[in-house]
Amino acid sequence: MQAGTDALNAAQGPARPTPEAIEAVTGGLLRQFGNRVVTSQAVREQHGHTLTWTPNQPPDLVVFPETTAEVVKIVKLCAAHRVPMVPFGTGTSLEGHVNAPFGGVSIDTSLMKRIIAVHAEDLDCVIEPGVTRKMLNEHLRDMGLFFPIDPGADASLGGMASTRASGTNAVRYGTMKDNVLSLTAVLANGEVVKTARRAKKSSAGYDLTRLFVGAEGTLGIITELTLKLHGIPEAISAGVCSFPSIAAACDVTIATIQSGIPVARIELADAAQIRAINLYSKLGLPEQPMLFVEFHGTDQGVREQAERFGEIAAEYGAGAFEWETKPEDRTRLWQARHDAYWAAHALRPGAKSLSTDVCVPISRLAECVEETQRDIAETGLLAPIVGHVGDGNFHVLPLFDGDDPAEVAKVKAFVERIVERALAMEGTCTGEHGVGQAKMKYLPLEHPAATLDAMRAVKLALDPMNIMNPGKIIPS
């Protein structure tokens, strides 16, 4: 117990709770939650970070609440013993968000998966945080509705809100920031905050909704979400197109957006990624940068959008622009993009990978990607690039031997250079993956000291004991 720790020290990270504190919390939780408390090594490790190179730091125990009221009980018990809590969705976050560096309790929301209400006329729904995006879209399909945010993994929506996730559709539909209307969260003191009513807009006080979106569980535990929905488009067209250079592909992206074409998806794969695809799927695509585009609208609208895009692409020296509207044809055209992750891994079977994530103003994107490609060549890495280029966001996937310290060090330095490059171009160290543990060290490079101080002040105000997912986001 840290009774003597002052507020500032608390904000800089708690010490690991004493065995007595963990014992008290475990006993209390077992009495209330029975076999929904798990302390086995395997489950604890599965609830620490399991992806990429960040070491696994398991919690002391895992509890599976079913309601907001149960989360309140857990939080009050942990707070009474000053035991850290780490909210857990599906564990697909990439920067060490779910690790428990100070031990404590992982609060697994996977049993909180009720879809409480769908309001079709209002284009919103109310859900619990353990609902995944695929579950939700399955539920919505027959109503002609969908939730657009697609980070790749079938992540929980609570986790997606917490990391401010986005993905391929963000260029048109925005990120989680834009698609959470309201949320319920349990604060460190056990109080339950509901951030907003269900009206589509409001000016009634501070935007606590957006404060919790992207807070990675460091300000409280999200237990309910009201999300915006969209009508499934009447028609979709999708196409692919090769380009002589990254610059040409980026210029076409800029021109497309500037011309007001409401592109739903515009994805870049670089030549290295296409090479991987050709090996993996035997596709025989030209090994050049490629754009994958998708348009949503009316039959006539999506044809017009595809045609106009094709005209723009041709002006910048693109290869043939092939586009289709039938689902099976669209799937075929986009196959290379869908397989990108596995194709990249097939370049070096058994290798580890790390999906980096930076975002720059789109005017700097080509420069940032091309410099990164030169860096890859000079460093001698296998590292394909894909990008949500409509947002200026791209991922590099270096493949490496995780057991070879020299190789790990080389990749770490490479990732560091990507972040520095993005920051030098008015960009951000993370467009959509979040900070977690792994990107904390870049925050002082990205934000002025006063900005980090303001973030620390907000954190301290809402979690004075620093028991909500400590050791994440804000460096001490």
Next chain:
Amino acid sequence: MQAGTDALNAAQGPARPTPEAIEAVTGGLLRQFGNRVVTSQAVREQHGHTLTWTPNQPPDLVVFPETTAEVVKIVKLCAAHRVPMVPFGTGTSLEGHVNAPFGGVSIDTSLMKRIIAVHAEDLDCVIEPGVTRKMLNEHLRDMGLFFPIDPGADASLGGMASTRASGTNAVRYGTMKDNVLSLTAVLANGEVVKTARRAKKSSAGYDLTRLFVGAEGTLGIITELTLKLHGIPEAISAGVCSFPSIAAACDVTIATIQSGIPVARIELADAAQIRAINLYSKLGLPEQPMLFVEFHGTDQGVREQAERFGEIAAEYGAGAFEWETKPEDRTRLWQARHDAYWAAHALRPGAKSLSTDVCVPISRLAECVEETQRDIAETGLLAPIVGHVGDGNFHVLPLFDGDDPAEVAKVKAFVERIVERALAMEGTCTGEHGVGQAKMKYLPLEHPAATLDAMRAVKLALDPMNIMNPGKIIPS
């Protein structure tokens, strides 16, 4: 001076500073800012609230800074003497936002009106907070760009950010929350916070941008804004249509949005408003609820959108749907909407008016508007209604004799009933005007106590002496 006041009392509102404190600040500012410090009664009153029935509460003095560095100097001086500060844009806010209930310094940003940069490829611009939306759009026009948020008044963009303003275009382009990419603010301690880089999206820490948007100057003074821009649409179509009932007009709005038509504006005027228009502009319109719509896109797209809207409207028993694409024809069709405010006032020359502002889930909108109309009839008021119905947001404009206490009391009670009605329908007490002084009392009805406590904690963390626009937003 309140040296002995503890943090909690400070958060509940400071006492008025002593004459000595004001004298010290005035002297210090005069030395640094010379004739950019104004203490005349007329200018002070003009910087207090001058609209509607909220009484004028002038600041002790007004200062006109030109740079962020100058704002820092003002803030540090005021903080040293614990003197309240009230940021001022154009004074067009409607809920007493710029009043100085505890006196202090009005910081008028009207000299901070530089457009620092326009990044056409990135669709963003960097501006100072005193730039008004019309100034900005004037500057952007030749570049084929525009900033869509239109709250009616030619407000300053700093003020629009601070009140989370929106208006007619919000149904398509969102509110200020969605269109501020980053901002610079001077905190109560004189530190300068920059909330984000210029990348289109980021997951790098707490969303301080959205925390300052809508904070009404209570957390700091915005001194720079990076705003998202949009391409001026290639084509615009606009139309009008009468409906047999409010319900029919609202149902058509819902069906239009559900069907995925990306309507840029969809505005309702009720029969009372149309009656006012007919009297004011001699238009001879059918005195029924009317929708005004506007579509942005390609030539072909805006035709298709208008035609589809017309089909939907016809299904719900609408009158003839007239639509046009040429600017002069569009202006003619929308004339009634553009003149709405002045037409309403002409119903009772010399009367005061109050523009109320509530927002409900769109599925409840017809019910909310119709109950309000019955209330108007039963109360015996002249009170036309217009609404940004795509967002479920509407304004009622009761006209009254501001010198007749009985009439003022009647209108106050009426406004209170509108807010209660909206809240009972999962709505908000303000969709876009903000809280200011006048709507503070509704916040405990809208938000749970824990939510208000969390807002208070954030306020106290960033402004422990409560010197930033005290007496606004959060009730003590």
